[in-house]
Amino acid sequence: MSSTFYRSFVALISGGIFAVGLGVSGMLNPANVRGFLDILGEWKPALMFVMVGAIAVYAISNLLAQRMQKPVLEKDWSNLPRPGFDFPNVAKLGAVLFGVGWGMAGFCPGPAIVSLPSLNPSVIIFTIAMLAGFYGFALYERMKHNKAH
Template structure:
């Protein structure tokens, strides 16, 4: 069981990480749905800035991951890494990815930047977040109603 010091430390790390993520999203302009929609508009006025933001994030993350994180036996604030053992690409994964992509493409924003933009009290972002939370509740109810089933294969296996 964690003591109070460990709980406070993990909460502070979460706060700092979330703050850095939010600041990065705001500074890069990725909380603006027009920027995201511009990236998705490959036949019109394509805006490649999202690609550069993601590339910049990977350029910072990958060396740290390869040199530090990958060599660790456990995360800083937990007893062990909690990675999925499911390497099967199934109907549930594909369906969820399609729904996520449709929502991202229609709204022009994904959940991280949407949560980041709450502080601006933009009514469309608040509606997006409410709809996202409703979707999560509906998905949870559906999983509870129909139970957890074995993944149905769609013919592809992911490798780690």
């Protein structure tokens, strides 16, 4: 079996566990997300604990991973972005746009995709628009890149 097979298998399991985690956490209910963001109204801070739990687990294993020569199924750690402070203004603007969209619909990318099997029309419309946004931005980047060469 090739390493692609094993890497894809791990990805499948990870994606499934992620979906269950989102379900347990309450992130699949847009009203909860809205409540978390409604700091000037009836603020529901519970979702903050999703980040607390996930960051705690990930930070501990990140320390362990730093002692590993390489990931189990890869030859090195080169696919991990280097932590750093470089964050240009255009990327900051991107974060603003994302936040506004997140507040408007109560969905970020993970919960939107995991909620697709609910077949809720609102979820389907939002997710298709989001995927179009992904692709539209990729096309724009490619156009910019081609112009530069």
